[in-house]
Structure formats: C-alpha cells, structure tokens
Amino acid sequence: MYIWFNGKLMDRQSASLSLQDRGVLYGDGLFETFRVEKGTPMLEDAHLNRLRQGACLLRFAQVPEPEELKRGIRELLRANRVRSGYLRITLTRGIGGFGQPLHRLTDISVWMEAREHPLDLSRYEQGVQAVVTSIRRNPYSPLTRVKSLNYLESVLARDEAAEAGVEEGIFRTVDGDVSETASANLFLVQDGCVVTPDVSRGLLPGIVRSWVLDTCTQRGWAWETRAVSVEELMKADEAFLTNSTWGPFPLVAVDGRSIGSGKPGPVTREWISRWRKVAAGDSAE
Ligand SMILES: Cc1ncc(COP(=O)(O)O)c(C=O)c1O
Structure with missing residues (x-):
C-alpha cells in the first residue's frame, strides 16, 4: 500500500509524522474524503476548493496547489490500483508550539491515502x-x-x-x-x-x-x-x-x-x- 506524503509516493510503512505535529496535539488541520469510481475521484474540484477555503478560514500560511494535489491523486490511485473506493487528503499545520503566530508556520504536512472499497449496496x-x-x-x-x-x-x-x-x-x-x-x-x-x-x-x-x-x-x-x-x-x-x-x-x-x-x-x-x-x-x- 502506497501513500502520497509531502509530494512523494512512498510505502505506507515508511511514512512517519512527528509527535510534535499540531495535527496530533491540537487537531490543527483539515481533511477531505473523496469517493473514487472508475478510478476517478468524484467532484474533485469541489473537494479541493473546500480544502483551500477551509485552510484560509483556519489561517494556514500555506496550502498545497490544487494542480500538485491533482497530480498526486492520479499517481496514488494508479499505484494502489483503486477503481471503486475512497481517497483521503489530510493537511496539518506541522510542527509548532501553541501560541506561535500562525503566519510563521509554513512547514505544513500533507498526505493522501487511497483504498479499494466497493459500496455495500x-x-x-x-x-x-x-x-x-x-x-x-x-x-x-x-x-x-x-x-x-x-x-x-x-x-x-x-x-x-x-x-x-x-x-x-x-x-x-x-x-x-x-x-x-x-x-x-x-x-x-x-x-x-x-x-x-x-x-x-x-x-x-x-x-x-x-x-x-x-x-x-x-x-x-x-x-x-x-x-x-x-x-x-x-x-x-x-x-x-x-x-x-x-x-x-x-x-x-x-x-x-x-x-x-x-x-x-x-x-x-x-x-x-x-x-x-x-x-x-x-x-x-
Ligand atoms: C459532519 C459532516 N457533515 C456532512 C458531511 C457530508 O459532506 P460531503 O458531502 O462533503 O462528504 C460529512 C462528510 O464526511 C461530515 O463529516
């Protein structure tokens, strides 16, 4: 099983997140879950827009570019051979102490997971x-x-x-x-x-x-x-x-x-x- 982690496709086992990541410490982050059918993410632009708007509302200093995420999505779905399943993008504000000004926290973490999971009709x-x-x-x-x-x-x-x-x-x-x-x-x-x-x-x-x-x-x-x-x-x-x-x-x-x-x-x-x-x-x- 592969995941896409900060711009790279890698084996799920080899990816790790810091214990100081604000996503873990404060729930400081966002996610999106997409349905994938026929190997294609449904309503992709709408999901990527909401991720971007959410990041603006939560004052993220940086947000990954939609085009970069789209490329990552294609690579990941191909690598994991997902035809009917789901894909999740998770974004966290990365490492940084509580109370640190948010505009200085530019080292965000972003990763994507995708799995085959046909619907239970x-x-x-x-x-x-x-x-x-x-x-x-x-x-x-x-x-x-x-x-x-x-x-x-x-x-x-x-x-x-x-x-x-x-x-x-x-x-x-x-x-x-x-x-x-x-x-x-x-x-x-x-x-x-x-x-x-x-x-x-x-x-x-x-x-x-x-x-x-x-x-x-x-x-x-x-x-x-x-x-x-x-x-x-x-x-x-x-x-x-x-x-x-x-x-x-x-x-x-x-x-x-x-x-x-x-x-x-x-x-x-x-x-x-x-x-x-x-x-x-x-x-x-
Ligand atoms: C609390 C909550 N409300 C609504 C939704 C439906 O949102 P969407 O249609 O974007 O999946 C979700 C989806 O997970 C949710 O968690």
Missing part, C-alpha cells in the same frame, strides 16, 4: 436509522463549517448512536433545530420539495449537499434551505442523508419512529440512481 435498500444525540452544534463556531481534524463531536455522536443500536447520530443546534448527522448532511422531502437545514445551523456545507441543491436549481425542482425542527423531520414524507462516501442514502427512522413508510422513499431512490449515474461518468447528471 444493501445500505441503499434498507436505509439507516438514527437517534437525536445530546450534542449540540454551535452555529457560531468556525469549526462546524470546515472539515477539521477535530472530529470529536462526530466520534461521540456515533458512540451515542451505537449505544442506541443504530448507525447515525443527529446533531441539533443550541436552539434545538436539526443541524446534520455525525457524518452526513440531512434532507427531508415534504410534498415533493427537498428541504435541508441552512448553513447557519452549524453544519458542514457538504459537497454532495451542494450537488443536490445545484441539480434541483438546474432542473427547476423545488428546494428550500431553512430551519428544520425534529418534529418536522419525524413527520416528513421521506428523508435521506448525503456524504461523499455514500452519495445520497435513505434515513428511515429517528429515535425508533419510522419516517414516512419506514422504507426508502421514491424521491430518495431517484437521488440514489442519479448519483450512480454521476459515478458511472454520465455527464448528463
């Missing part, structure tokens, strides 16, 4: 169940808007979900509205309209979330971004989650109560099939 047939967790998202925190290495709220939310015997944990905001889940954005369908919490609800502006909203705009389909209550989610006709690993996938129950029929709904199924067409390289989608 049963997830789309059965859907996932979730619980509303005790963790509240802070809409004013800069961290919710970037894919930072500080992923502990998601780790805890997933653990609450596992204790309840389900797969996903839903975050509310401090005001009690629905925000997102531990690893995905959340959509509901009401009378054919696709509704998702707006970004001011302390959520990650997901790449697949944007793809859904852009597709709706292009096709003239009804969509809204606004405040969503837990009650409204429970009463929705159907609901689905989105992330880059899975694309859109059905959310069929929350806190033990079925959403709609308790099975993946027709609108959700259409989004799944549209995503599969994009993954298959159908440019019409």
Whole structure:
C-alpha cells in the first residue's frame, strides 16, 4: 500500500509524522474524503476548493496547489490500483508550539491515502436509522463549517448512536433545530420539495449537499434551505442523508419512529440512481 506524503509516493510503512505535529496535539488541520469510481475521484474540484477555503478560514500560511494535489491523486490511485473506493487528503499545520503566530508556520504536512472499497449496496435498500444525540452544534463556531481534524463531536455522536443500536447520530443546534448527522448532511422531502437545514445551523456545507441543491436549481425542482425542527423531520414524507462516501442514502427512522413508510422513499431512490449515474461518468447528471 502506497501513500502520497509531502509530494512523494512512498510505502505506507515508511511514512512517519512527528509527535510534535499540531495535527496530533491540537487537531490543527483539515481533511477531505473523496469517493473514487472508475478510478476517478468524484467532484474533485469541489473537494479541493473546500480544502483551500477551509485552510484560509483556519489561517494556514500555506496550502498545497490544487494542480500538485491533482497530480498526486492520479499517481496514488494508479499505484494502489483503486477503481471503486475512497481517497483521503489530510493537511496539518506541522510542527509548532501553541501560541506561535500562525503566519510563521509554513512547514505544513500533507498526505493522501487511497483504498479499494466497493459500496455495500444493501445500505441503499434498507436505509439507516438514527437517534437525536445530546450534542449540540454551535452555529457560531468556525469549526462546524470546515472539515477539521477535530472530529470529536462526530466520534461521540456515533458512540451515542451505537449505544442506541443504530448507525447515525443527529446533531441539533443550541436552539434545538436539526443541524446534520455525525457524518452526513440531512434532507427531508415534504410534498415533493427537498428541504435541508441552512448553513447557519452549524453544519458542514457538504459537497454532495451542494450537488443536490445545484441539480434541483438546474432542473427547476423545488428546494428550500431553512430551519428544520425534529418534529418536522419525524413527520416528513421521506428523508435521506448525503456524504461523499455514500452519495445520497435513505434515513428511515429517528429515535425508533419510522419516517414516512419506514422504507426508502421514491424521491430518495431517484437521488440514489442519479448519483450512480454521476459515478458511472454520465455527464448528463
Ligand atoms: C459532519 C459532516 N457533515 C456532512 C458531511 C457530508 O459532506 P460531503 O458531502 O462533503 O462528504 C460529512 C462528510 O464526511 C461530515 O463529516
């Protein structure tokens, strides 16, 4: 297994990170996870843009050039022979003491890993169940808007979900509205309209979330971004989650109560099939 580390392809075993790296000490860094299909990273530019924007927001003194990353991605996918799987880029601010001015920390670390990991199609047939967790998202925190290495709220939310015997944990905001889940954005369908919490609800502006909203705009389909209550989610006709690993996938129950029929709904199924067409390289989608 190869990884791409600071510009070079190398054996995974021979790469090492300092114990003083700020990514390890403070979660001071960012990551991106891409779906790879047919040996090609999906929505590559959108991911690289978000990485860049996140690095600006977190005041990184340096960010790798997208062209360099793209070259690295191609080399890595070829070296590991990934056709259907995922690729992760991790960026840390490198070595530097706490309180050191951030503009002086120019020695960043960046590495990429890629693995073959075909999708488990049963997830789309059965859907996932979730619980509303005790963790509240802070809409004013800069961290919710970037894919930072500080992923502990998601780790805890997933653990609450596992204790309840389900797969996903839903975050509310401090005001009690629905925000997102531990690893995905959340959509509901009401009378054919696709509704998702707006970004001011302390959520990650997901790449697949944007793809859904852009597709709706292009096709003239009804969509809204606004405040969503837990009650409204429970009463929705159907609901689905989105992330880059899975694309859109059905959310069929929350806190033990079925959403709609308790099975993946027709609108959700259409989004799944549209995503599969994009993954298959159908440019019409
Ligand atoms: C907390 C959280 N929200 C939303 C998403 C979905 O984002 P994307 O569609 O960019 O994968 C993720 C993806 O991992 C996530 O971790």
